[in-house]
Amino acid sequence: MELGLVGLGKMGGNMRERIRRAGHTVIGYDRNADLADVHSLEELVGKLSGPRVVWVMVPAGEPTQSTVDQLAELLEPGDVVVDGGNSRWTDDERHAEELAAKGIGFVDCGVSGGVWGLENGYALMYGGDAEHVAKVQPVFDALKPEGDFGSVHAGKVGAGHFAKMVHNGIEYAMMQAYAEGWELLEKVDSVTDVREVFRSWQQGTVIRSWLLDLAVNALDEDEHLQGLRGYAQDSGEGRWTVEAAIDNAVPLPAITASLFARFASRQEDSPQMKMIAALRNQFGGHAVEKK
Secondary structure, eight states, rough: OOOEEESSSHHHHHHHHHHHTTTTTTEOOSSSTTTTTSSSSSHHHSOOOOOOEEOOSOOTTTTHHHHHHHHHHHHHHHHOOEEEOOOOOOHHHHHHHHHHHTTTTEEEEEOGGGGGHHHHEEEEEEEEHHHHHHHHHHHHHHOOOOOOOOEEEEEEEHHHHHHHOOOOOHHHHHHHHHHHHHHHHOOOOOOOHHHHHHHHHTSSSSOHHHHHHHHHHHHHTTOOOEEEEEEEEOOOOHHHHHHHHTTTTOOHHHHHHHHHHHHHHHHHHHHHHHHHHHHHHHHHHOOOOOO
C-alpha cells in the first residue's frame, strides 16, 4: 500500500525504512529537506492515491495540531490520518472530531521501540473505529515485531495513546527501581563488582528484562556512570499518567514516586531539604551544613 509519513526524525525515519522493507510505498515529508521525499504536505498528499493514509510523527501539542489542521484541508472523505506521536489521549478526541466533520478518519497509535525499532519492530497500541484501523492494518503489520504479539487494537479513539501513556508510566517505575538498586550496590563496601551483579541478573531471575539488558550495556560503556550528570527529563507521559490516576481515583504510588524522583534530579540544592535540615536543627539540635 501507499503511506504518507510526516516527520522523519529518529523514530519516523527508521519507521519509513522498515515499512519500505516490507514492500510498501512510503512518501515522507519533513521540514528538513535533506530527509524528505517531497517538499510540502500539499505535494505529499498529491502523490498519494485515494483513499489515502497519512501517518503523523511530529512532537505532541501545537506541532501535531498544526499538521492535523493542514491535513484536514488537503485530504478528502474516506482518507485516514494516523497520529503516531506521543500525543495526550484527550487531544485525539478533538482531532477525530475535527477530521470526522470532513469525512476523514482518525486513528491514534502509541509506538514503542525507540532507536531499536528498525531491526526489532515496534510495539503498537492503536485506537479508533474498526473501518479506519483496517485501512492502516498493512502498515501496522509491517511495523510490529515478528510473531503473534506486539500490536493491539486497544479500543476507541484515544485508547492507543492512553495505553502507551500507561506503558511509559510503568517504564518510569521500572527504571527507578533499577536505579535505586544500582545506587545501593555502589554504596556498600562489600559488593566489589556492581556491573557483574547486574549482568548476572540477566539470566534466570524474575527481574530480567530488556531494560536490565540496556542497563548492563550502559555500565559496559561507563562502569560507574561517572561521565553522566544525575539529571533526568520527563517527556510528559509520566505526568499524564499520574493526572489520569487522580481523575480516576486509582492509586499509583510507585509511578508517582518515580516521576517526582525525576523532578528532584533537576535541583542542585533542594529547597525542601533546606527546610528539613532547619527543622531537625530546631527540634533536636541536629547539625546543619552551611553553604
